[in-house]
Amino acid sequence: MDAALNPLLADWSAPHALPAFDAVRPEHFRPAFEAAMREHRAELAAIVADPRRNFESVIVAFDRSGERLARIEALFYNLTASATTAALQAVQREMAAPLAAHWNAVRQDASLFRCIDDIWQRRRGLELDAEQQRLVERMHQDFVRAGARLEGEQRERYAAVVQRLAELTTAFGQNVLHDESDYMLELRDDAAAAGLPRFVRDAAAQAAADRDLSGRMVITLSRSLVLSFLTFSHHRDLREQVWRAWVGRGERPGEHDNRPIAREILALRREQAALLGHACYADHALADTMALTRERVWALLDEVWQRAVPAWERERELLLEAMRAAGVDHVLQPWDWRYWAEQVRQSRYALDESELKPYFALDAMVRALFDCAQRLFGLHFTHRPDLHAYHPDVHAYEVSGQDGAVIGLFLHDNFSRPGKRSGAWMSALRWQHRNAAGGGRSQPIILNNNNFAKAPPGEPTLLSLDDVRTLFHEFGHGLHGLLSDVGYNRLSGTKVLRDFVELPSQLFEHWAQEREVLQRHARHHATGEPLPQHLIERIEAARRFGQGYETVRYTASAIVDMAVHERCEPVDDIVAFEAEVLARRGAPPAAGLNHRLVHFQHLFSGSGYAAGYYVYLWAEVLDADAYEAFVEAGDPFDAPTAARLLQHIYSRGDSVEPGATYRAFRGREATLEPMLRDRGLIN
Ligand SMILES: [Zn+2]
Structure with missing residues (x-):
């Protein structure tokens, strides 16, 4: 294909240098990737050939290199996650190995590593500022962790392992998506929908319409539909069916079975860790975190687990009581939990989701987000309907700061649809930094x-x-990307240590629960009436109910993750292994867990959260402690506290060691108590 005709290789000339979404076709990606990889290789060769060998010619140039490849990759991964097609999936399978090989070759480039290593050795004498020191250290560590110090056969084997892992993790994610898209339960008549509130019926009708079944109702494995169905359906047998389909994702024998894939991923990770001199994969993963050691992770998980199980048992008592009162005498199974929890919630806290929902229209809640960002950080979000993304449901907003200058673009893609993976996530088409070609500022595009x-x-x-x-x-993740104010791409936005990355996101959740925010924004969509005071009070009273259940499910998943990644021996049967770990811990079967290994995408659709599911809890210790600063100030929008939060957390990226930047914000280390209290695990 003529490069000039490939929109991916042309200059991106739309406003904000958005990609030409309308013109991009799946067949454009392969030639564009190939050209961009060639260009990247040439840039790296130029770095090695540059005789200066200084911070500017090596570190700054490397940070700036590969811009074209990065933006094509970013677009590609956004499309495969949010708007995939069979053709894009084929490109994804085809390109997984060559792209992994490219990035591996970069990290394994011995002459390039010699240049970086040389600067790293001399870094203290180079008169670099703190951020530049940090950049040299992070960049050097990236190479070392990717095997740059390996030689000969070990080097080759390492490359092969990484390449194979890329194929396997891609297949793992596609298998989960397959099982999710493959399943639906049709509710054949009104009786089959018994118990479902209007909004669930509407969602089921919409899901049917999306599958060309207009006028009918189906339950798919979209997370919100599954959880709603399990919460409200009066049909225990149907709840069980949906629950089994949901927890069985990735476990069906045949070509989409994730069991052999996970087994091979785990074996390769053990080998990878051994090549880098670690006893197990968990040690390798944790060496690049705030926690640093397994001991510190286990200390947190053990502490929380021993408080969570009794909290769960107290909740179970309430559920059993409700069942007895209703004259139900069957065993409380995992597909019953949410249903009876909802009964308890309604009778004990009179909190009825369908009574609450009219006050939480999506549009109003989006306004609430923008309002909080304005009051805390002075940001303004301007809707730009003229800017088109990859789907009509995606809204584009121009983001400007206190002085009115535009700082970036925000794309909001809120609805589930076929071809979009489940869950919720933040990503970027471009990152903020001041190291663009010509030394310019790169404006973030955050999704x-x-x-x-x-x-x-x-x-x-x-x-x-x-x-x-x-x-x-x-x-919150989006703000971490948009508010980033750093010099270098490598240190931008959410590219921080992974047990720090959930701090800005989880912290932002606290404002969703603030009275002041609810009073202002939670208004009835039809009448405009504010959420009544008695409902606010009930929400607050009910907040801790269910925390035992959630904490057990989360912590159980985190425990299985750590256990499977600290093993030195092969794991032949991941299903049996998981059951064994849970049994040894006395995990209550009726609670289940957030993710079973067979569809645990955090662990197996990439390596980002392998031996790292604990990070949400780790970050929760930080976010609960951080929010206390506003509580202590007596104002959820206290200006000096917000200014410190912006300065030390939301704008810092990875330009400062996270423990140090947290102490700079808070004036001390984080303590465990606020998290335990928020979860109702202590009084
Ligand atoms: Zn998150």
Whole structure:
């Protein structure tokens, strides 16, 4: 293909240098990737050939290199996650190995590493500022962790392992998506929908319409639909069916079975860790975190686990009581939990999700996000309907700072649809830094993806409290990307240590629960009435109910993750291994866990969260402690506290060691108590 005709290789000339979404076709990617990889290799050769061998010619130049490849990759991964097609998936399978090989070759480039290593050795004498020192250290560590110090056969084997892992993790994610898209339960008549509130029926009708089954109702494995169905459906047998399909993702024998894939991933990770001199994969993963050691992770998980199980047992008592009162005498199974929890919630706290939902219209909650960002950080979000992304449901907003200058672009993609993976996440098409070609500022383009069930045309999409928290969570990540104010790409936005990365997102969830925010933004979509005071009080009273269940499910998943990644021996049967670990811990079967290994995408769709699922809890210790600073100040929008938060957390990226920057914000280390209290695990 003529490069001039490939929109991926042309200059991106749309406003904000957005990609030409309309013109990009799946067949453009392969030639574009190949050209961009060639260009990147040439840039790296120029770095090695540059006789200066100084910070500028090596470190700064490397940080700036590969810009074209990075932006094509960013676009590609955004499309494969949010708007994939069979053709894009084919490109994804085809390109996984060559791309991994390219990046591996970069990290294994011995002459390039010699240049970086040379600067690293001499870094203290180079008159670099603190951020530049940090850049040299992070960059050097990236290479060492990727095997740059290996030689000969070991080097080759390492490259082969990494390449194979890339193929396997891609297949793992596609298998989960396959099982999710493959399943649906049709509710054949009104009786089959018994118990489902209006918003669940609407979502089920919309899911049917998306599958060309207009006029019918289906339950798919979209997370919000599954959880709603399990919460409300009166049909225990149907709940069990949906629950089994949900927890069985990735475990069906045949070509989409994730068991052999996970087994091979684990074996390769053990080998990878051994090549780098670590006893197990967990040690390798944790060497690049705030926690640093398994002992510190286990200390946190053990502490929380021993408090979580009794909290769960107290909740179970309430559920059993409700079952007895209703004359139900069957065993409380995992597919019953949410249903009876909802009964308890309604009777004990009179909190009825369908009574609450009308106050939480998506549009109003998006306004709440922007309002909080304005009050805390002085940001303004301007909707730009003229800017088009990859799907009509994606809204583009121009973001400007206190002085009115535009600082970036925010793309909000809120609805679930076929071809979009489940879950919620933040990503970037471009990162903030001041190291663009010519020394210019690179403006961030940040995306938030959610998977809310879209209301029928003309009706507002209404969110559950859980959805609202997710919306705020991802927006916290988004702010971490948008507010980034660093010199170098490598240190930008959310490219921080992974047990720090959930601090800005989880911290932002706290504002979703603030009275002041609820009073202002949670208004009835039809009447405009504010959320009544008695409902606010009940939300607050009910907040801790269910925390035992959630904490057990989360911690159980984190425990399985650590256990499977600290093993030195092969894991022949991941299903049996998981069951064994849970049994040894006395994990209650009726609680289940957030993710079973067979579809645990955090662990196996990439390596980002392998031996790292604990990071949410680690960061929660930080976010609960950080929010206390506003509580102590007596104002959720206290200006001096917000200014410190911006300066030391949201704008810092990875330019400062996270422990140090946290202490700079808080004036001390974080303590465990606020997290335990928030979860109702201590009084
Ligand atoms: Zn997150």
